[in-house]
Amino acid sequence: MMDNWTRLKSRLDATQDRPLLALFEEEGRAAHYAVQTEHMRFDYAKTNIDADTRADLIALTEDMGLAGKRDAMFGGAAINSTENRAVLHTALRNLDGGPIYVDGSDVMPDIHATLARMREFADRIRAGNITDVVNIGIGGSDLGPAMATAALKPYHDGPRCHFVSNVDAAHIADTLADLDAKTTLVIVASKTFTTIETMTNARTARAWMQDHGGDPKTQFAALSTAEDKTTAFGIDPAQVFGFEDWVGGRYSVWGPIGLSLMIAIGPKAFDSFLRGAQAMDRHFQAADPLENMPIMLALVGIWHNQICGYATRAVLPYDQRLALLPSYLQQLEMESNGKSTLLDGSDAARHSGPVVWGAAGTNGQHAFYQLIHQGTRVIPCEFMVAANGHEPDLAHHHQLLIANCLAQSEALMRGRSLTEARKLMEAKGFEGTELERQARHRVFPGNRPSTTLVYDRLDPFTLGQIIALYEHRVFVEGVILGINSFDQWGVELGKELATSLQPLVEGEAPSTGKDGSTAALLDYILNRRS
Numbered sequence: 001m002m003d004n005w006t007r008l009k010s011r012l013d014a015t016q017d018r019p020l021l022a023l024f025e026e027e028g029r030a031a032h033y034a035v036q037t038e039h040m041r042f043d044y045a046k047t048n049i050d051a052d053t054r055a056d057l058i059a060l061t062e063d064m065g066l067a068g069k070r071d072a073m074f075g076g077a078a079i080n081s082t083e084n085r086a087v088l089h090t091a092l093r094n095l096d097g098g099p100i101y102v103d104g105s106d107v108m109p110d111i112h113a114t115l116a117r118m119r120e121f122a123d124r125i126r127a128g129n130i131t132d133v134v135n136i137g138i139g140g141s142d143l144g145p146a147m148a149t150a151a152l153k154p155y156h157d158g159p160r161c162h163f164v165s166n167v168d169a170a171h172i173a174d175t176l177a178d179l180d181a182k183t184t185l186v187i188v189a190s191k192t193f194t195t196i197e198t199m200t201n202a203r204t205a206r207a208w209m210q211d212h213g214g215d216p217k218t219q220f221a222a223l224s225t226a227e228d229k230t231t232a233f234g235i236d237p238a239q240v241f242g243f244e245d246w247v248g249g250r251y252s253v254w255g256p257i258g259l260s261l262m263i264a265i266g267p268k269a270f271d272s273f274l275r276g277a278q279a280m281d282r283h284f285q286a287a288d289p290l291e292n293m294p295i296m297l298a299l300v301g302i303w304h305n306q307i308c309g310y311a312t313r314a315v316l317p318y319d320q321r322l323a324l325l326p327s328y329l330q331q332l333e334m335e336s337n338g339k340s341t342l343l344d345g346s347d348a349a350r351h352s353g354p355v356v357w358g359a360a361g362t363n364g365q366h367a368f369y370q371l372i373h374q375g376t377r378v379i380p381c382e383f384m385v386a387a388n389g390h391e392p393d394l395a396h397h398h399q400l401l402i403a404n405c406l407a408q409s410e411a412l413m414r415g416r417s418l419t420e421a422r423k424l425m426e427a428k429g430f431e432g433t434e435l436e437r438q439a440r441h442r443v444f445p446g447n448r449p450s451t452t453l454v455y456d457r458l459d460p461f462t463l464g465q466i467i468a469l470y471e472h473r474v475f476v477e478g479v480i481l482g483i484n485s486f487d488q489w490g491v492e493l494g495k496e497l498a499t500s501l502q503p504l505v506e507g508e509a510p511s512t513g514k515d516g517s518t519a520a521l522l523d524y525i526l527n528r529r530s
């Protein structure tokens with residue numbers, strides 16, 4: 001009997017030339033190929049997925065035992081099997097849920113206690129003389145709070161927040177240059193408290209504070225699982241907020257790593273952010289696959305990447321405040337599902353997760369959309385837009401934004417035929433061979449798939465829902481691919497080599513043993529250094 005992967009491939013062969021528009025001859029397609037929750041609608045009607053394909057995609061989730069694996073994750077089982085850890089970022093937003101056990105003990109009392117300390121600390125900072133907060137962290141200890149803080153700008157009523165991640169001195173120097181050391185709080189965010197970029201920036205910030213009249217004893221806080229190391233660094237334990245190793249870095253914005261966001265928007269709005277994520281968790285746990293937003297978003301991803309062979313996907317939020325979302329999703333998706341070894345140690349039989357990229361609309365339209373519309377490669381696009389903006393006096397801007405978003409997905413699907421292009425050029429007065437030549441440049445192949453996520457308004461609750469939606473999408477895709485979405489061994493080799501290269505860059509060790517290219521580059525740098 002044909003397996004579901006093979007069946008899906010043959011469905012693709014049979015349907016890949018049919019026009020997407022023709023699918024709308026099926027009555028009710030728009031409703032049947034969309035999932036709606038309280039505040040959001042996910043539309044995948046503009047893809048080549050039909051009822052048969054969708055049934056086979058859902059069957060893949062059954063083949064891989066998705067429901068059981070989902071329950072195991074929420075239940076605290078050690079599903080991150082290469083690190084022997086549970087995966088419980090969901091516990092951080094389990095605000096009014098029941099107990100969750102890891103190795104026989106309920107983790108919820110500690111989570112509530114830490115959240116209570118964070119609230120008390122955030123309130124104190126917001127009420128005091130701190131004008132600026134600098135979060136020093138990288139990867140998940142930066143992207144989550146940086147993205148969410150930018151996304152929720154209309155809800156800021158606390159100190160300004162800045163984010164320093166890069167070890168490039170330019171990042172910290174440019175950030176600190178505008179700040180007053182006496183009224184700045186530095187938050188060192190690092191799960192391990194060993195990350196070289198973060199620790200280097202933290203030491204630089206501490207020296208800056210000491211030199212400029214601030215007091216690192218009271219103006220430093222730390223967010224980490226390694227409380228011994230935060231103490232060794234000299235941070236007052238009363239200003240250290242701990243979490244457990246079952247919170248992955250890229251899944252950590254819901255707990256202490258979200259402290260800068262909490263200080264910016266206040267504990268109440270932060271609660272609402274958590275509640276939005278919790279609502280998505282409940283939806284993901286309870287809804288049937290067809291009505292389940294994370295599952296359907298994941299299945300569209302599997303269809304496009306593993307079946308159709310489209311190697312990338314573009315995330316295109318028509319929402320300037322979500323400009324950092326593509327970077328955030330790059331880490332979430334590519335660090336989670338960019339793996340070619342399966343859970344059992346065997347080689348993957350199919351491609352790992354796609355390359356994720358994108359930018360806020362409408363800016364991207366004036367940069368890379370040319371290739372999306374007329375390039376030779378198909379790039380599935382994931383559009384996002386809010387029904388309402390936050391600037392009622394500038395409502396016409398928002399209407400234009402929505403019109404552009406909807407226009408792009410329509411244009412990608414519809415395209416423009418040579419006949420239509422000829423008519424267009426005729427109307428402009430072209431004729432003969434020049435008309436033909438010009439018309440060909442104005443043809444759009446169309447039939448390019450996209451999805452659209454529409455949400456009522458980008459408030460804390462909705463942002464929580466959106467992030468949790470993508471987290472669960474990554475989980476479902478990982479389960480279908482048979483990989484562990486929660487480790488990241490692929491980042492280690494580069495880190496090790498950087499450590500071994502440091503003495504060479506400092507000119508304290510010879511480049512013996514390095515390959516010719518690396519040795520020549522080092523040589524050039526050492527000779528040119530002024």
Ligand code: F6P
Binds near residue numbers: 191250
């Ligand atoms: O190098 C990758 C990584 O481990 C990410 O997974 C993580 O978010 C980031 O580094 C930062 O790690 P930490 O919070 O321990 O400083």
